[in-house]
Amino acid sequence: MTGRQGVVLYGPPAAGKDTVTMALAELSPRYAQFARLKVGAGKSAGYRMGTAEQLRELEAAGGVVYANSRYGNTYVIDAPGLDDAFAAGVPVVHLGQVDGIQALVDGYPADWSLVLLWCPRGVTAERSAGRGDSDTAARLAAWEATREDLDAHPSMVWDLTVDTTASAPEDAARLIDQLLAQRAGAATA
Numbered sequence: 001m002t003g004r005q006g007v008v009l010y011g012p013p014a015a016g017k018d019t020v021t022m023a024l025a026e027l028s029p030r031y032a033q034f035a036r037l038k039v040g041a042g043k044s045a046g047y048r049m050g051t052a053e054q055l056r057e058l059e060a061a062g063g064v065v066y067a068n069s070r071y072g073n074t075y076v077i078d079a080p081g082l083d084d085a086f087a088a089g090v091p092v093v094h095l096g097q098v099d100g101i102q103a104l105v106d107g108y109p110a111d112w113s114l115v116l117l118w119c120p121r122g123v124t125a126e127r128s129a130g131r132g133d134s135d136t137a138a139r140l141a142a143w144e145a146t147r148e149d150l151d152a153h154p155s156m157v158w159d160l161t162v163d164t165t166a167s168a169p170e171d172a173a174r175l176i177d178q179l180l181a182q183r184a185g186a187a188t189a
Helices: 017-027 052-060 079-088 098-107 121-130 136-152 169-188
Strands: 005-010 031-033 037-039 048-050 064-070 073-078 090-095 111-118 160-163
Touching: 005 017, 005 079, 005 098, 005 169, 017 031, 017 090, 017 169, 037 052, 052 064, 052 073, 064 079, 064 098, 073 079, 073 098, 079 090, 090 098, 098 111, 098 136, 111 169, 121 136, 160 169
Parallel strands: 005 090, 005 111, 031 090, 037 048, 111 160
Antiparallel strands: 037 073, 064 073
16 A cells, blocks of 8 residues: 555535545545546536646547536546645545546555445435525435445445435544554555
């Protein structure tokens, strides 16, 4: 292993990825959400906005670890961005596709802790409406796609699974922090 630790939070829309990441950052400043490169329009908070030309240049240089399209945009996990994130601490990468997790784990060497955050479809609908999303129907379709993705990858092994309807974000953050401490201890033993 590289000695670098990273966290992957996987789950459907509104499962709590942002909220748990904020709780991790409050627990320790070493945790920070990885800001994916976003090519498109809409929400820019939490992203590094880019252009189609920048994406082509990254692809040509072999710098794209994983890219996916959703909500009419392209979201990119890039090696230069990950380099910067690891230099700053422990990146927390949000993903909604198992293929993305595999691409990240296989394409960027680090000790990745894989965390499944889950909530029922109805909770996604309530949370999405409650936060004022204008595309709740698309988020529910993404919830369905996430469920199908999990069903299609029954051998996927999670280091930690958290039901975000039963665990407070602070509790989930503590569990993740403990997981990383245990893994770091095991790596040095």
